[in-house]
Amino acid sequence: MKILVQDLHFTYPGNVHAIRGISLEINPGEQVALVGQNGSGKTTLVRHFNGLLKPTSGTVLVGDWDTRHYSVAKLASRVGYVFQNPDEQLFCKTVYDEVGFGPRNLGYPEEKVNALIESALALTELSDRKDVNPYELSPTWRKMVAVASVIAMNTPVIVLDEPTTGQDAVSVQRLAGVIAELRRQGKTVITITHDIDFCAENFERVIALSQGQVLLDGSATQVLGEEEILARTYVEPPQLTRLAKRLGIPRVVRDQDEFLEAYRGLLEARRH
Amino acid sequence: MALVNLQNVSYKYPLAEAPALNGITLQVEQGEFLAIIGPNGAGKSTLCYTLAGFIPHFFKGELTGKVEIDGQDLGKSNLNQWVLTVGLAFQNPFSQITGAKLTVYEEIAFGLENIGVPRQEIMERVDSIMALTGVSDLAQRSPYSLSGGQQQRVALASILVMEPKVLVLDEPTSQLDPIGTREVFQVIKKMSARGLTVIMVEHKVEWVAEFADRVVALLDGKMVMEGSPGEVLTSEHLAENGFGLSRYTQVARRAAQQGLWKPDVRLPVTLQEAVDGFRRGLE
Numbered sequence: 001m002k003i004l005v006q007d008l009h010f011t012y013p014g015n016v017h018a019i020r021g022i023s024l025e026i027n028p029g030e031q032v033a034l035v036g037q038n039g040s041g042k043t044t045l046v047r048h049f050n051g052l053l054k055p056t057s058g059t060v061l062v063g064d065w066d067t068r069h070y071s072v073a074k075l076a077s078r079v080g081y082v083f084q085n086p087d088e089q090l091f092c093k094t095v096y097d098e099v100g101f102g103p104r105n106l107g108y109p110e111e112k113v114n115a116l117i118e119s120a121l122a123l124t125e126l127s128d129r130k131d132v133n134p135y136e137l138s139p140t141w142r143k144m145v146a147v148a149s150v151i152a153m154n155t156p157v158i159v160l161d162e163p164t165t166g167q168d169a170v171s172v173q174r175l176a177g178v179i180a181e182l183r184r185q186g187k188t189v190i191t192i193t194h195d196i197d198f199c200a201e202n203f204e205r206v207i208a209l210s211q212g213q214v215l216l217d218g219s220a221t222q223v224l225g226e227e228e229i230l231a232r233t234y235v236e237p238p239q240l241t242r243l244a245k246r247l248g249i250p251r252v253v254r255d256q257d258e259f260l261e262a263y264r265g266l267l268e269a270r271r272h
Numbered sequence: 273m274a275l276v277n278l279q280n281v282s283y284k285y286p287l288a289e290a291p292a293l294n295g296i297t298l299q300v301e302q303g304e305f306l307a308i309i310g311p312n313g314a315g316k317s318t319l320c321y322t323l324a325g326f327i328p329h330f331f332k333g334e335l336t337g338k339v340e341i342d343g344q345d346l347g348k349s350n351l352n353q354w355v356l357t358v359g360l361a362f363q364n365p366f367s368q369i370t371g372a373k374l375t376v377y378e379e380i381a382f383g384l385e386n387i388g389v390p391r392q393e394i395m396e397r398v399d400s401i402m403a404l405t406g407v408s409d410l411a412q413r414s415p416y417s418l419s420g421g422q423q424q425r426v427a428l429a430s431i432l433v434m435e436p437k438v439l440v441l442d443e444p445t446s447q448l449d450p451i452g453t454r455e456v457f458q459v460i461k462k463m464s465a466r467g468l469t470v471i472m473v474e475h476k477v478e479w480v481a482e483f484a485d486r487v488v489a490l491l492d493g494k495m496v497m498e499g500s501p502g503e504v505l506t507s508e509h510l511a512e513n514g515f516g517l518s519r520y521t522q523v524a525r526r527a528a529q530q531g532l533w534k535p536d537v538r539l540p541v542t543l544q545e546a547v548d549g550f551r552r553g554l555e
Contacts, residue, residue, distance in 0.1 A: 238519070
């Protein structure tokens, strides 16, 4: 399912002009990270994809639907949205019911609902916690419940708003696994993140926003190498990208494998 | 004597089977900047609640051992008194907002009003803390209209304005961009240099390495390590127990396994240490 944004503007009541002319296209199955400083318009932009916000001017198409003409409830069948704060979306008595709420609401038959719940629980490693009240879980696991409840809706597009916030190393790893599996399933995953290392390691395309506009849009390698431009939206390149640059490695390094390979190259070059 | 003194502190939440804190003994000197790290469920937030007096005065359950801050014994003091000594910034800034005030300015002034500080002094203290935490432009906004990052700074301001002796922070930069994170760390470091004692839970270890004086590692409610950031954050023990290490430490560890890191050079935590270490490998 393609998302097409054309000259989008959005102004909040009180005249805060949060989006100032954004155009972009996200193709089916793409994994996109949205980065940029606090207040750059990331959350405002993605809330247009599921119709929580409607354009002040310009258009947002999700597949062939113009979001202005479709309700949030309707768009929920195409775009799943995981809030930054899981407590804004959890309300059922058990993890199982919570994860089942979305698919049940979309009107799937009970058998399919159960299958969707089980597979979402398995993917997020929640299967053995399904009878627990979400509020008895730690914030880390509540976040996974929020993720599972959106995955269970089986939408072609999934939006994650700051999924790694407050997560420890093990759960960040688990989230990376979830995103990889969604990629295999051909889902579009759009993720807002301040965790630029996580961004570099898990996303092929990066869009940097600044003051309601697109500052950079391209492959992770292109975008994350633009140290000076990224600084304008308060983003620092990933740790290993900076390290490689300081060592004089000419390419943009995204993860540990790439770094070690490039460093070996440097050692070889010294020997000759 | 240390300002913060914990002796063999254990705590079990009501109905819980396992203790959330298990035999914690810890001293923190005045003006020290202590970081607490550990995987989720290690007891970090519980330790924050205990230092802030919410345990045992708000959360019931079973607290044993001794918690002493600035000469006061937690078991014998009341919460009203305790909160003037220890300020706590919650993990979720939303939990901090009173809901009673319409503007950020009033929100930050709320605590001072409550303890009857004269009006002129309130205004001076609020203005100066807003400037320090970079929220002056938000003064007339509703606390609820702020982004997560902005709320986090307002929450910090509303605690600092109370001028506690000990500041306890539970992941105070989780929703901030890198520049915002740096600013908050710098503010906290500045306050600690002026004598404020800081105890901060933080996952971002490369920041901890740059700013903290000492690091305590928690696992399953127990203190498993303490020491300088360089010692603790590069330890094999932590790497094997689900602690998050900086990318610099991780990649140098792998480089060491492949013979690409000089064995006599300590593993790096910060960018500069990584640059120096990998450069030595090229010599």
